[in-house]
Amino acid sequence: MNRVYNFSPGPATLPEQVMLQVQEEFLNYAGLGASIIEISHRSKEFERVAETAGNLFRELVSLPSDYTVLFVHGGGRMQFSAVPMNLIGRVPSKKALYVETDVFSTNAIQDAAPYGTIDVIATSKGSTFDRVPEVPLAKVDQDAAYLHITTNNTVYGTRWNRFPDTGRVPLVGDATSEILSRVMDYARFGVVYAGMQKNLGPSGTAIVVVRKDLLGAAMPHTPPLLNYALVDKNVSLLNTPSTFNIYVARLVLQWIKDNGGVAEIERRNNHKANLLYDCLDRSEFYRGIAQRDHRSIMNVTFKLPSEELTEQFVMKAEKEGLYALKGYRSVGGIRASLYNAMPVEGVQALVPFMKEFERLLG
């Protein structure tokens, strides 16, 4: 088997150990003589998978007991609709606050528009999303239903290092591109959600963490599968969930635990990102896109002097087994995604490749 170092922004590389286990038991799960994808979501075997996944997640993020953990259909984007449908009706003004930091926060703002008054209280569009903006408490209308941020911005490679103080307004975080990659205080949030396809498993499903007092205010037009209170009441089994995705996530969560938990994973992620940022900072050839204080440890973005060089870089890298380094289509340049499952060896292969490329063509 010849596996590459896969820097794909998502769907993304998963731990090889997990992949091997999925492969090994794919036709015969737990001695049942059938695959995990061929058995009922109400079988005791699958119910145990889902329950263990939820419990492992709670344990790994030290989730306070007044939060519920849901597995829902549709990835992060379905939550761009579900968040306003569930929360905006909590306040008479039907007003929600958003911070614009990237392509995906922009989509979240657009998708929320039909459900109320959407107020973009801060944006970093003016500096082409190279940072996250300041959000002073004074800007946070205390009568709003919630304030939405994207905790890590996967396109430009920025993240929130300090989350804004929102007063009594629930903070909602889209953590799709960084969930479980750093220690995070969930008590600061009303809702945290994440599509699975970067740090948790295959695409098509999201994990949604909701503070329980926020349940129950969904607008009447909310589809039942998007209604947090209903999904919670039915323990994420309102209909047949994506059983394969939850099963893979359960294995990935166990892998994080076996590797020392989120704090240790964060230490490794910092190390990987620092190796790469050091290389950028020492070079005149490569130019980092994100401002230093706002850099993501998940998505490292940079530019080369020309589009021709960028294309050559991507092609040459691929030949060296360094896969999917091309930047986001509207941004260009290079994006190296260093999710939890990227081994340090991947970065240790990328850095010398970059130096050699610069030496030859810089």
Place this chain on the structure above:
Amino acid sequence: MNRVYNFSPGPATLPEQVMLQVQEEFLNYAGLGASIIEISHRSKEFERVAETAGNLFRELVSLPSDYTVLFVHGGGRMQFSAVPMNLIGRVPSKKALYVETDVFSTNAIQDAAPYGTIDVIATSKGSTFDRVPEVPLAKVDQDAAYLHITTNNTVYGTRWNRFPDTGRVPLVGDATSEILSRVMDYARFGVVYAGMQKNLGPSGTAIVVVRKDLLGAAMPHTPPLLNYALVDKNVSLLNTPSTFNIYVARLVLQWIKDNGGVAEIERRNNHKANLLYDCLDRSEFYRGIAQRDHRSIMNVTFKLPSEELTEQFVMKAEKEGLYALKGYRSVGGIRASLYNAMPVEGVQALVPFMKEFERLLG
């Protein structure tokens, strides 16, 4: 490897040949050095998978060119919301017609309620869903947005053998539990949808076939991922789709083609179902639940004289490698689901088991 005959109603047995291929290439798809679940949905490799899946489906059901094929998040139940959100606004009355034939049609009726006037024009509830009701054209209000039926009823084991004439009102069919199991004239329908987890692949995704003139009337509160016109415009890549599910479906569709297409699969399905129904009809011990003219060839349901015997039957069967025969929780009895991937050998093992069980305990 010790595979059972898996009669699970869904998620359900898949062709062993498909399962082996998924397993074999699970860590290295198409020589990329990465799994199909680890690569971008915008990679040329995945785009080809999705395109081939759509084209194979079109070919297998002889789909007229004025229909589009969508892959969407959430299984069949998400469509219980999506159908009214997309179609009910087509008529000023915001009225839709439903036929109640089973647990799932009842759910569809409930989930549609917030979006307009839902008129249940026929039901077989009076005879405990042992048949599908007559729906004369005179009952079909020609000003309604659509008429919704469940083409195969997986809980009680009935199906529509002749679809109702609806005049100019678009017919909407939930074909979750029988898609691609029999030759069906799609031109009779405005929309056909099916959760994947019975005849197509893993759970969490649905295939939705829409006549193109019905696109574009979604109500303003429709989440983009549920909006047929938007999903169609973005070729099912509005966000990251469930790449694994579409990949498995693509292999299952190829398997159907390689096995002679839907007509040949239907012939085999009829043969499998007849073996089992013959056994029921010759017995005084087993009692079929569905009326003879309304019998499903996908889900064969029957009762034993007592709950104790039913429990014994399920337990003994499991020991013989005949898995997941327990009936739906609200119905009881036995349900043998004979989806496309169930080999005839499974039924040829079940029938003698039933005869022996009757001989010993009948």
